[in-house]
Amino acid sequence: MDALHTAGIRFAEALQSGPPWLEKFWISVTSLADPKSIFTVCFPLAYFLDRKVGVSVLWIGLVSEWLNVVLKWFLFGERPFWWVHESGLATKELVMLRQFPVSCETGPGSPSGHCMITGAALWPLVTALTALASRHSRSLVVNLTPFGAYTLLQLAVGLSRVFVLAHFPHQVVGGILAGAALGWGLQARTPATCTSGFFMATALALLLSSLALHSLVIAAGIDIDWSIRLATKWCSDPSWLRLDTRPFASICRDTGSALGLGLAAGFPLHRGEPLDPRQRVAGAVLALVAIQGLHRLLQPTDATLWYGTSFLKYAAGPWLVASLLPWLVLSLRPPTGLPPRRVGVPTVSRLVLHPPSWLCP
Structure with missing residues (x-):
């Protein structure tokens, strides 16, 4: 394994020795492909392209991220920015490597979450x-363009992760393969139900199983937080360490999003009427603005409060996108040929009798 890690370090050196202008490119790619973007950018855009595709993107994203956390807990993957020091390689040989603000990920490194989660969640969008x-x-050529772009994106994301010393090449390859397999396997298994019970139960199951696994590993005498300790030790700048890179930040994101789907199913504000192209564009713009504004709200510095606030934000996102904003768009500009809708809060009978169409295909 040391030989594989050493080869990965040499590959990272070769990438970092490239043209200076590539540095901004790789950092931009790794930032844009952060798994958070699936929840805050890809899901809103996909939802207003096609409701079922949007729900599939979010569902596959949260399931694949939870699986990624579990795999990282059990595979104990190193990260280059700390392995090069812990292994003693930096003292034995001349190693010309630099860290960046996006380098100091605090979770274990295998497989790459950027590649695995992004690859899985984008699969239904690419297929559509x-x-x-x-x-x-x-x-x-036209028919193969979406999958060609998907392949190039995954390759660029993988290289960017090696460049910033967040992953070794074999971790990137594992993430790409796992992401494609999950996207293909889960696409046809996106749940469609008229009640919120399934999504609520999923949120609870993801949270309780994560806590149970964490407790069992600790009870077995294994330091499951070893990666946080090493990241803190070897990060060049303490301000680069972020809570949102910890495994439980991902768990909060996944359980919150599952709960948000349940809220959208249990408290719909519209009948699932189709949107015309202008309404789709307006809805997508409003969704992006609302979600970005929601997530730019200041987070508390206390870790427990931070996790709780993050959970609430990701729970609110799907309800905003799948319930409130479509109702708002339809209220402000009713579809052609339909009588004007009364602007106001829907009655209880509407909430109960007319769930969104994507939940009852």
Whole structure:
């Protein structure tokens, strides 16, 4: 394993010795492909492209991220920015490596979450775009463009993770393969139900199983937080250490998002009417602004309060996107051919009798 890690360090050195302008490119790619973007950018955009695709993106994203955390807990993957020191390689040989603000991830390194979660969650979106292209063109190039872009994106994300010393190449490859397999396998298994019970139960199950696994590993005498200790020890700048890179930050994101889907199912504010193209664009813009504004609210510095606030933000996001904003768009600009809707809070009968169409296909 040391030989594999050493080869990865040399590969990272080669990437960092490239043209200076590439540095900003790699850092931008790794920042944009952060798993948080699936919940705050990709889901809102996909939802207003197609409701079922949007829910599938969010569902696969939260399931794959939870699985990624579990795999990291049990695979004990090193990260380059601390391994190069802990292994003694930096004292034995000349190693020309630099850290960046995005380098100091605090969770274990295997497999790459950026590659695995992004690859899995984008799979239904890429499949939908491929189907759309095939309906409008017989050109093989056009039909293969979505999957070609997906492949290039995964390659760029993987290289960016090696460049910033967050992952070794074999961890990136494992993340890419796992992400594609999960996306393909889970796409047809996105749950469709008329009640919120399933999503609520999923949120509870994800949270309790994570706490149980964490407790069992600790009871077995294993230091499950070893990666946080090493990241704190070897990060060049303490301000680069972020709570949102810890495993339990991902658990809060996943359980909150599952609860948010349950809230959207249990408290819908519209009948699931189709949106015209202008309404879709307006809804997507409003969703991005609302979600970004929500997540830019200041977080408390206390770790427990930080986790709680993060959970609430990710629970609110799906309800905003799947319930409040579509109702608002329809209220402000009713679809052509339908009588004007009364602007106001829907009655209880609407909430109960008319759940969103994506929950009752």
